[in-house]
Amino acid sequence: MRLPRFVTAFSDSPGGVAGAVLVVLVVAAACLGPVVAPYSPNVPDYADALQPPTLHHWGGTDEFGRDVLSRVLYGARISLGVAGLGVAAGLLAGILLGLATGYYGGRLDDVVMRIIDVLLAFPGILLAIAMVAVLGPGLQNLVLAIGIFGVPGFTRLVRGSTLQVSGMDYIEAVRAQGARSSWILLRHVLPNIMAPLIVIATLRLGGAILTESALAFLGLGAPPPTPEWGAILSDAKDNLVTSPYLGIAPSVTLVITVLGFNLLGDGLRDALDPRLRM
């Protein structure tokens, strides 16, 4: 099967392996965060406010005396959770839409593709901002905004592959044998596109984490005192002149996380399908 070949190919790429390690670290931090964190993320300690990093507080303390490192660790679950759910939602929607439009074509295809064109007309984060501004703050709305963000990309990919596969002769043969469409789609189309889908999803995860942090930074994230990385960075910005170190812990963690997903995605792509390489 393909698996052993993929594994060897993947381990050849140092970037990919490094990415995998980083991702595992971050996911571990997210899961184990509450256990490992030295302090509770929300308990104040006014006497110790705005302290630079010390042995007691590796990341320093914010204006309420809360431990920055602990907040960052707790924030990992939120950032990864929101990004993960958002990308998963977009992926699911994209797969469904892509399969349907690619296989059935016709009116459905036209309508859906027009809608996707409209969605794609909004550059980058603009759509997410507009959505969160409308729907209001809150984690569910963030997930929704990130999900919608990813739908066009996934849909196009799945649709393209579906079109390609649907045109093949053996599909005709299977259909002639009386097989149901959904079975055809699942059995024949889906496995062929899994590889690129995984690659794109991984890369999208990195982007989703960036988007989520950006929205939180702009004040469009979950309500306080949720320790989202973007929100912590926004606090750091307000105290930049007096306490610049506040931003170090969340920045480093954020960059490492996104970097990890990007490296992993690149490594996966190189290993699974060198033709996709840029």
Added chain:
Amino acid sequence: MTRYIVRRLLLMVPTLFGVTVVVFTFIHLLPGDPAALMAGNDATGEAIAIMQHELGLDRPLWTQYGIYVSELLRGNLGVSLRDHDPVSAHVGQAFGPTLVLTVCAMVVAITVGLTIGVMAAVNHNRFPDYAGTSLAMFGISLPSFVLGLALIWVFAVELRWFPTGGYHGPSTLVLPAITLGMGAGATIERIARSQMLEALGQDYVRTAKAKGQRTSVIVVRHVLRNALIPVVTVAGLDFGNLISGAIIVESIFAYPGLGRLLFDSINFRDYPQIQGIVFTFAAEFLMVNLLTDLLYARVDPRIRYR
């Protein structure tokens, strides 16, 4: 070629309509009453009702949308609820700074990206390659607001070389342009490098080298032109991303462009202005994509558009 342009422009129209519908729907889903905001904290219910009538907010939604679209076709983006000025005036005023910022960022991105990319490719598998690739990887993963904050702290607060923000004179452009351009620069570096590598591996290059031509000459004369084609495409697509990235960068650097205007409008429930700005962003993005495609066609002689 002209037929292609016309066709693309025509295709843009239904998409733009779709954009207005989306924007209109979004805006009117927003809870909040701009009339109340405008009338001020001290105003009574009567005063607010009067204001609502003045602003035309008491008519049915369909009517409001219809009016919006018909005005749009006449080039009228509506009137700001805040100060009764035409939205197009505000957008026009804010558009300049954003455009300048985006162009400067693009310049930064292309200069840095190309240089490092070419350098990395030419020195494949040696130190400059590793350094360049790592830098690019890093650049893609670094959020603009993190970079912006770091730059402000180091160069504006500590070293005092540049102002922390605003828009007056070239010195206020440096930090925002670098912040905005980094991400695009990283993407360009990756493309440039891989294209260069591919091109450098070609037979004719090896022939030229065998004949004794210096690498740099080969690179500039032959390789660059071919390698540039996908770079142009990516650069063009990135320009669109830069436009949206400007929203974040403008807020960090207190830069008076469209991004900041958008935020003020959202907070103030200035419906027509939000519509106008989002519409402008979308239209600009579509235009940039079209221009990129055309540029692509110009640069690559192998492509002919029907």
Added chain:
Amino acid sequence: MCTRWWLRWLAGCIGFALVVASSPGPLSAAGPKILTVVQSGDASTLDPPHEGFNSGSAVDRSLYEGLVAFDVRMKPIPVLAQSWSISPDGLTYTIHLQPGVTFHDGTPFNAQAAKVNLDRLRDPKEDPRYALFDMISQVKVVDDTTVQLILSRPFSALFYNFANPDITMVSPAAMAKYGIDGLATHEDGTGPFTLVSWTKGDNLVVRRNPRYWKPGQPYVDQIVFRDVPDGTQRVAMLKTGEAQFVFPIDPAGVKPLSGDPSIRLIKGPSILVQFVGMNLLHPPFNNRDVRLALNYAIDKQTLINTLYQGYAQEMHSFVSPLLPGYKAVGSYPFDLNKARELLREAGYPNGFTATLWISNVTFQQRLAVFLQQQFAQIGVTLKIVALDGGSLYALENKGPGENTVQMRISGFSPSNGSTYWQFHVVLSKAAWPPNGLSNFSFYENPAMEQALDAALRTTNLAQQNAGYAQAQQMEFDDGAVIWLASPTNIAGQTTNLTGAYVVPDQTLTVQSAQLH
């Protein structure tokens, strides 16, 4: 060769960018004495009655004048009204206007012009603040420099209402020429400056009015008002000398400016008081003991240190000490035991859960987190909902049956420096939503309103003060709101500037400043 095309394109872009970026704006030095004033906002309109922003008031004061204005202690002083007399029954005001004043368009300011403006200010269609003058039933022109106001009921705080910088005289000729909408972009007042240019969101420039009626004034040739929302940037502009007067300076900006000999920091009390409003129709806030408990649960000193970096003052009354009739009626010292006991007596021994609505402003978010931490100590769990200004206002403004907002971070700074007005807008029955004023607490206290009314009707100062004192005592005993603090205004200026000041209502007066 075509390979160079991208070089040319690159060069073109760089050149274009540099040219555009370095093009001089209205900021390049023109006349000899230019005062640059930096605020955190812009004006929203050139038509004063429609101005809603504090930052617009500084501009209004340079272009327009009203009958009276506020001095640095927020007391009305004569401007276009040279003197006045009030009839013993408090119903007739005879106002003598300053002679020899012209508008910027050359038309004279006289009683007729004053009447046109006063009528406009009372017109609901033209002035969103018309309610401030609804007690005036008639404006009479007595002669060229005298007007008479006939009131339907006595109102001792009338001149406070007139002192608001947005209540000013606009040239009737301009009103006729431009109409309401046009006035938003065309100014025509009697003020010491005239408008040169306005780049919204960035800067507004005014230049001296050679026909100004006060001899020798204004003292500077130009004022440039800059809109800079970022606190760090405002501090930087002061340090580099780019600006001579900056307000507000965030507490974080005090340290970098303190050592600098060319800069003076001015700290002064504001009339803004900040509090947490509770919806009294919504249990448990209908229970007085609960409200008092919440007041006792807040550590005021830590609040001031953490949220205001020490730049605020504890409240000893619902109104600021600067307002007329202020009386220090008491305070709620930080006492967790007392708070818990009050809650027990109220029937909530284990506390309760409540929701706090805030706007997206950073300060409110921080404050909300702080309140969460404080109330957690007495078993009150606070959930936070953050909304943008518009949505929040819509929710707050719903009527008694539909209003679901439980708690809200609030504050008040009466635009006319009037104690009566603060109580009226925040705590009177007439101000219940949905008619638009700010009593979303749905507080109702007829005795308090009687005391306030009595103060309003009398022209006797001692009686006025007695009435206001009563009202303040009642609010304190009732715990109508949860007191927070009154922020200190921090402004920064260069040492060569005199005559510019921050009015306690957080607006600026810069039109009579001097640069040495």
